[in-house]
Amino acid sequence: MKNKRALLESHGLKCLAIGNHLVGQAVCDLIDERHQSIVPAHVWGDGSPEGVRQRAAQEMKDTARAAAAFGVKTVTGFTGSSVWHATYAFPPTSQAFWDKGFADFGQRWTPILDTFEAHGVQFALEVHPTEIAFDIASAQRAIEAVKGHRRFGFNFDPSHLGYQGVDYVKFLRTFTDRVFNVHMKDVWWGRGDGTVGVFGGHTSFGDPRRFWDFRSLGRGMVDFESIIVALNDIGYAGPLSVEWEDSRMDRVHGATESAAFCKRLDFPAAAGAFDAVFDKDKQARVGG
Known part of the structure; x- marks a missing residue:
């Protein structure tokens, strides 16, 4: 651990969060052969x-311990979901069916979150299709499923919300005290040739027929200016973490321009109202 810290510091870098998305996905998922390619052999x-689900849960507990040992207070990740496959609700899906899915999530993740609590670490679910929470309504339900556990919050990523039609700025203002980490990632939607809808048509990213696709920061349709304003309004002081995906662009070029975009966009919150400067009493105190 010390050697890894020293390596980062030697390059002027810090680690503010660690991620374990792939193992977290296996905690609640209906496991199939695809999972073998994303989890370690021992899981x-x-x-x-x-x-697989039980070993993944243990690995997430170990992730909390590793984060604490490394001096990191936030772990980002996925939770998986036993009911994502029923999102479209056919065959007809009752609320009781979905309730069972959220209950399964609560049962499996509460002990994991208790381990996070024991080590003073936050878990930030990246709200995302395929997870137990993929929009505002399901995020609220997920919080209820873990009885408002204080170590459960969100890794905010607007790119997974915008193309769904979810108000991503409202998400920030809804979960003001549960935004533990922020991904800066862009997306566009309403594109393509009309042959592929929001569900993707079983096409690959970068296919020109697609209705939506991820873009390099500043080249999509996400309103990052409103996001920064909202983050300042809710008192978020954590990192802005670039998650870069753009099938059409060179990665080094994309990473370079995205880092510059973030630095240009971000600004510190105001220390007070802009018109407070006209308060004569304050002026007199400063002048005296």
Whole structure:
């Protein structure tokens, strides 16, 4: 741990959060052969679905311990979901069916969050299609499922909300005390040739037929100016973490321009009202 810290510091860098999305995905998912490619061999084991879920849960607890040992207070990640496959609600899906999914999430993640609590670390779910929370309504339900556990919050990423039609600025103003980390990632939507809808048409990213696709920061449709204003309004003081994905662009070029975009966009919150300068009493105190 000390050597890794020293390596970062030697390059003038800091680690403000660590992520464990892939293992977290396996905690609640209906496990299939795809998961073998994203989890470590010791988590996959013999591939029995419940065994994978249990080992993934243990790995997430160990992630909290590792974060604490490394001096990091936030872990970002996924939770998986046992009911995502029923999002479209056909065959007809009752609220009782979805309730079981949220109950499963609460049962599996509360002990994990208790470990986070024991080590003073936050877990920030990246609200995202395929997760237990993928919009504002499902995020509220997820909080309820873990009984408002104080270590459960969100890794805000507007790129997963905008193309769904979710008000991503409202998300920030709804969960003011649960935004633990921020991904700066752009997306555009309403594009393509009309043959592929919001569900993606089983096409690959970068396919020109797609209705939506991820873009390099500043080249999509996300209103980052409003996001920065909202983040300042709610008192967020954490990192702005660039998550870069753009199938059409060179990665080094994209990372370079995205870092510059963030630095140009960000600004410190005001110390007071702009018109306070006209307060004569304050002027007199300053002058005296």
